[in-house]
Amino acid sequence: xxxxxxxxxxxxxxxxxxxxxxxxxxxxxxxxxxxxxxxxxxxxxxxxxxxxxxxxxxxxxxxxxxxxxxxxxxxxxxxxxxxxxxxxxxxxxxxxxxxxxxxxxxxxxxxxxxxxxxxxxxxxxxxxxxxx
Numbered sequence: 001x002x003x004x005x006x007x008x009x010x011x012x013x014x015x016x017x018x019x020x021x022x023x024x025x026x027x028x029x030x031x032x033x034x035x036x037x038x039x040x041x042x043x044x045x046x047x048x049x050x051x052x053x054x055x056x057x058x059x060x061x062x063x064x065x066x067x068x069x070x071x072x073x074x075x076x077x078x079x080x081x082x083x084x085x086x087x088x089x090x091x092x093x094x095x096x097x098x099x100x101x102x103x104x105x106x107x108x109x110x111x112x113x114x115x116x117x118x119x120x121x122x123x124x125x126x127x128x129x130x131x132x
Contacts, residue, residue: 001106008037008101014064015073015093021105022068029111029128032075035064037101042079043094044087052092057081061101064091067126068105069113074126 004025008017022030039059043052059079066075077095078088110131115124 001108003033004105004107006103006105008097008103010040010097010099012097012101013093014039014077014091014095014097014101015075017097017101018068018075018103018105019073022070022073025107027068027107027109028070028131029108029113030068031106031108032064032066032068033104033106035061035077035101035103037061037103038098039079039101040096040098041094042077042096043092044077044079045090045092046087047089049089052090052094053087054094055079055081055087058098062086063088064101064103066091067113069115069126071113071115072124074115 042055045052062078075091077091080086114127116127118125
């Protein structure tokens with residue numbers, strides 16, 4: 001495992017930037033271990049919901065974690081608004097960095113993460129495989 005600290009800049013899309021970092025690193029498996037920072041609005045899909053909710057205004061990232069794979073990322077985020085209300089769920093495209101996002105990524109160079117349809121859940125789920 002290799003650790004890497006990443007800083008995102010104002011205007012970056014959180015998901016797109018993490019997917020780009022995976023590709024740029026040439027990796028096929030990684031974990032987002034930790035993430036903090038701020039967002040200028042977010043799109044979060046709550047448990048069981050079909051589509052993402054749109055949160056507007058300045059938000060603080062309290063937690064960010066998940067898996068990165070060439071087949072797609074699976075990220076969970078919790079954010080708080082100016083009143084301290086906390087919401088969390090799946091980070092969807094459209095979480096835009098406001099001032100910064102500081103993220104710790106653990107690269108797994110000996111693994112490949114794939115997402116394959118699982119009939120038990122009805123979703124593409126993580127399939128971790130060691131590289132040959």
